[in-house]
Amino acid sequence: MDNLRVEAEKIFETLSWPQQSWESWRRTPLEKIKLEDRFREHPSFTNGKGKASRTSPLIEEGQPRNGWALEVHWITDSWKCYRTEDASRVELYDWFIHLPEEATPVLEKRMQGLSDRLQAWNLAYPTHGLLLKVPPHTRLLKPILIQLEADGNTLLSLPHLLILMGKDSEAQVVVRFDGRKTAGIFYSGGITYQGEENSQGTLVVDRLLPSEGKFFLSFEGYLQRDATLNSLEVHLGGVLSKTTWKAILEEAGAKADLRGVYVATPRSHIEMELTQSHRSGHTQSNSLYKGAVASGGKSVFQGLIVVGKGAAKTDAYLANRNLLLGSGARADSIPRLVIGNDDVRCTHGSTTGRIPEGQLFYLRSRGLPDREARRLLIEGFFEEVVSKVPEIYRDDVVNRITEAL
Amino acid sequence: MSEAVTVEIGEYKYGFAFPDRSVFKTRKGLDEEIVRTISRMKNEPEWMLQYRLRGLEAFRRKPMPNWGADLSEINFDEIYYYAKPTEDRKGRWEELPEEIRKTYDRIGIPEAERKFLAGVGAQYDSEIVYHNIRSDLERKGVVFCAPEDALRDHPELVRKYFGTVIPFNDNKFAALNTAVWSGGSFIYVPKGVRVEIPLQAYFRINLESFGQFERTLIIADEGSFVHYIEGCTAPIYSRNSLHSAVVEILALKGARVRYTTIQNWSNNVYNLVTKRAVAYEEAVVEWVDGNIGSKRTMKYPAVYLLGQKAHGEVLSIAFAGKGQEQDTGGKIVHAASDTSSVITSKSISKDGGIASYRGLIKVYPQLTGIKSHVVCDALLLDPQSKTNTYPYMEIESEDVSMEHEARVSRISEEQLFYLRSRGLSESEASLMIVNGFLDPLVKQLPLEYAVELNRLIELEMEGSVG
Numbered sequence: 001m002d003n004l005r006v007e008a009e010k011i012f013e014t015l016s017w018p019q020q021s022w023e024s025w026r027r028t029p030l031e032k033i034k035l036e037d038r039f040r041e042h043p044s045f046t047n048g049k050g051k052a053s054r055t056s057p058l059i060e061e062g063q064p065r066n067g068w069a070l071e072v073h074w075i076t077d078s079w080k081c082y083r084t085e086d087a088s089r090v091e092l093y094d095w096f097i098h099l100p101e102e103a104t105p106v107l108e109k110r111m112q113g114l115s116d117r118l119q120a121w122n123l124a125y126p127t128h129g130l131l132l133k134v135p136p137h138t139r140l141l142k143p144i145l146i147q148l149e150a151d152g153n154t155l156l157s158l159p160h161l162l163i164l165m166g167k168d169s170e171a172q173v174v175v176r177f178d179g180r181k182t183a184g185i186f187y188s189g190g191i192t193y194q195g196e197e198n199s200q201g202t203l204v205v206d207r208l209l210p211s212e213g214k215f216f217l218s219f220e221g222y223l224q225r226d227a228t229l230n231s232l233e234v235h236l237g238g239v240l241s242k243t244t245w246k247a248i249l250e251e252a253g254a255k256a257d258l259r260g261v262y263v264a265t266p267r268s269h270i271e272m273e274l275t276q277s278h279r280s281g282h283t284q285s286n287s288l289y290k291g292a293v294a295s296g297g298k299s300v301f302q303g304l305i306v307v308g309k310g311a312a313k314t315d316a317y318l319a320n321r322n323l324l325l326g327s328g329a330r331a332d333s334i335p336r337l338v339i340g341n342d343d344v345r346c347t348h349g350s351t352t353g354r355i356p357e358g359q360l361f362y363l364r365s366r367g368l369p370d371r372e373a374r375r376l377l378i379e380g381f382f383e384e385v386v387s388k389v390p391e392i393y394r395d396d397v398v399n400r401i402t403e404a405l
Numbered sequence: 406m407s408e409a410v411t412v413e414i415g416e417y418k419y420g421f422a423f424p425d426r427s428v429f430k431t432r433k434g435l436d437e438e439i440v441r442t443i444s445r446m447k448n449e450p451e452w453m454l455q456y457r458l459r460g461l462e463a464f465r466r467k468p469m470p471n472w473g474a475d476l477s478e479i480n481f482d483e484i485y486y487y488a489k490p491t492e493d494r495k496g497r498w499e500e501l502p503e504e505i506r507k508t509y510d511r512i513g514i515p516e517a518e519r520k521f522l523a524g525v526g527a528q529y530d531s532e533i534v535y536h537n538i539r540s541d542l543e544r545k546g547v548v549f550c551a552p553e554d555a556l557r558d559h560p561e562l563v564r565k566y567f568g569t570v571i572p573f574n575d576n577k578f579a580a581l582n583t584a585v586w587s588g589g590s591f592i593y594v595p596k597g598v599r600v601e602i603p604l605q606a607y608f609r610i611n612l613e614s615f616g617q618f619e620r621t622l623i624i625a626d627e628g629s630f631v632h633y634i635e636g637c638t639a640p641i642y643s644r645n646s647l648h649s650a651v652v653e654i655l656a657l658k659g660a661r662v663r664y665t666t667i668q669n670w671s672n673n674v675y676n677l678v679t680k681r682a683v684a685y686e687e688a689v690v691e692w693v694d695g696n697i698g699s700k701r702t703m704k705y706p707a708v709y710l711l712g713q714k715a716h717g718e719v720l721s722i723a724f725a726g727k728g729q730e731q732d733t734g735g736k737i738v739h740a741a742s743d744t745s746s747v748i749t750s751k752s753i754s755k756d757g758g759i760a761s762y763r764g765l766i767k768v769y770p771q772l773t774g775i776k777s778h779v780v781c782d783a784l785l786l787d788p789q790s791k792t793n794t795y796p797y798m799e800i801e802s803e804d805v806s807m808e809h810e811a812r813v814s815r816i817s818e819e820q821l822f823y824l825r826s827r828g829l830s831e832s833e834a835s836l837m838i839v840n841g842f843l844d845p846l847v848k849q850l851p852l853e854y855a856v857e858l859n860r861l862i863e864l865e866m867e868g869s870v871g
Contacts (some may be wrong), residue, residue: 322800329803332800335793352807
């Protein structure tokens with residue numbers, strides 16, 4: 001891991017912090033963040049630069065709660081794992097103890113073309129590094145939970161999760177960043193995913209933030225031949241949240257279904273940048289990001305479908321749907337297309353509006369009070385994205401959506 | 406199955422030039438002296454000279470845009486910014502110098518002049534050379550003349566509105582235009598007057614390394630209607646030409662203005678235009694924008710909806726062939742309640758051309774009853790061509806219905822097969838499909854433009870097979 005860290009450090013040194021004038025950051029309230037100060041406060045959690053100071057291993061604790069195949073929790077200073085028989089073959093590694101060889105080419109791919117200093121920071125000075133490997137031909141019927149819980153003291157969290165799905169494997173992974181215990185927590189996280197031939201992965205990422213907590217996350221997924229990835233980003237509230245989600249379809253037959261749910265409560269600023277990158281032909285990607293914005297909240301959705309020159313027979317679709325819940329709500333939507341091949345089907349759509357009067361009237365005329373009717377309609381609005389969440393976690397998400405509204 | 410054959414530049418019908426007969430031409434490059442000379446030659450009032458100088462200063466100060474088409478090859482010092490072709494205005498067609506008349510014969514003005522047109526202000530190297538207003542328009546109080554004449558004959562109108570829609574420091578190219586503008590059209594339509602016949606003008610660049618900086622100002626007073634058509638052609642040169650026009654439109658309460666452009670500059674022209682309209686209460690502004698030629702075009706006709714119930718529309722066609730980059734689109738800003746907008750953009754890319762749509766829909770806060778619909782469709786005719794879509798939607802009110810959709814595709818195999826099985830050749834079938842793709846927009850054009858556009862598309866498509 002040290003070699004990779006050092007390489008990332010070198011890249012970090014060459015980059016500069018984002019400026020307000022940069023296209024990606026134009027809508028972000030950068031003055032609220034002061035990245036350089038943050039960096040100066042905690043240049044690295046290690047003692048100077050060099051070897052990691054943490055040595056506690058992953059502790060196997062026994063059986064998980066009903067419904068999960070595997071639970072991995074980070075609390076305070078160690079990883080605790082709870083696994084069923086089903087998940088016995090799943091491999092977990094703490095980077096600071098040992099990072100297997102096979103992780104290197106994937107992380108190097110990640111570092112190629114690193115142009116964002118926040119991402120480089122995460123790879124150069126991670127506070128947590130975890131590799132989750134689902135070996136070839138391993139299919140898990142129940143989902144995996146990876147939860148990173150704040151300890152109430154450490155303000156800066158720079159976790160990186162690497163997920164390797166072996167050939168023909170199948171798993172659902174829920175990643176949860178729970179920062180509620182630490183007021184003012186600052187996350188700059190990274191997730192890297194590699195889906196090998198014919199693997200099927202589902203990934204749900206969720207975060208719980210305290211007031212004044214700030215959340216940055218960058219995801220990059222590489223899909224090889226016939227690999228499938230279903231993903232869902234969940235953003236409920238939070239003073240500032242900005243994610244970059246990039247699915248790279250490297251080989252023919254790869255499929256990506258990328259979804260997002262967001263609720264921008266008053267004072268919330270939620271930004272999502274989604275890229276569907278088709279490097280090979282005969283690939284498919286579908287995305288649907290749905291959000292509701294309350295009065296005083298703001299959401300920014302920037303989508304991008306990129307089709308490379310050789311990617312004939314690409315089928316790509318991008319949709320963003322925004323529901324405005326009050327005057328003073330603000331939703332920006334920028335779905336872009338950069339198409340370099342003619343033999344493709346690429347379309348995108350974006351709609352922004354408020355709860356249709358007609359539908360509201362219908363429910364109220366059936367005796368439902370206004371509040372109840374609105375709630376039902378909003379739940380219906382989110383239904384098609386939330387349905388992708390593994391059942392065991394779904395109620396939690398639905399309840400929190402309702403709370404947020 | 407697909408053989409793309411590039412259209413020969415030599416076959417280009419408008420590829421001809423006359424030896425330069427300009428009477429007065431400034432030296433190359435741009436400085437304060439040149440701006441003063443231009444103002445002096447036009448006998449302008451002091452305030453216009455001062456305004457030009459502010460434009461010059463803003464032009465020097467402002468950076469080149471860091472987005473959009475590739476403009477790196479423009480060399481501002483190698484351009485002539487002003488040339489005056491004849492001594493004074495010609496009143497009648499027959500009195501024009503033979504050369505200039507021949508030019509317009511070639512591109513078809515006499516037919517147009519004959520029947521339906523009210524008047525033609527034909528531009529040759531920066532000046533309105535020929536000018537003809539029909540008497541009934543004059544009687545109604547419609548003003549249609551060169552901006553220089555408007556400055557002289559209607560100074561209060563010009564002073565009131567000039568630079569109010571696009572100020573001198575709006576962007577680098579608007580600043581340039583403010584400094585060296587020459588020619589263009591000035592139109593004023595009084596209250597309640599409907600101009601049923603489209604007003605037209607033609608432009609020419611006929612001097613190597615010459616820039617075109619026409620300035621058009623259209624004021625439609627309350628309840629009026631006018632349709633203005635702008636169509637340009639230019640011969641082909643070895644050095645690059647710069648066309649940086651500014652069009653300002655004011656549609657006052659209840660007025661309707663339609664502005665149609667078919668741009669077909671030859672493939673060495675940089676076409677960087679700022680076009681903007683303001684629509685007051687219940688007013689309607691429609692931009693119909695066809696971009697076929699030029700080496701690089703950056704043009705985003707805009708409508709600022711400032712009054713309730715105003716409506717703005719942008720219909721845009723772009724054709725990007727070999728070596729071309731069409732970066733076009735539309736901007737609509739909703740600053741009042743109960744306003745609506747529609748943007749329809751259709752683009753075709755061929756032989757490695759790049760067509761990009763760049764648009765903005767912005768809705769200010771505290772508004773109600775806003776409706777907006779954007780459709781951008783792109784057709785790629787071969788694997789080398791590219792298309793990009795950059796739609797920006799910034800919505801700050803909740804009572805909004807905003808829809809946007811975009812599709813990228815190529816000529817469908819099935820459609821081609823269907824037409825071929827009815828006896829059409831592959832190129833005939835492709836042409837028919839492309840015309841079908843553009844049809845919703847071509848329908849909006851006046852007949853002679855629709856015909857010209859169809860002929861141009863046919864020329865571009867020639868030799869290109871699916």
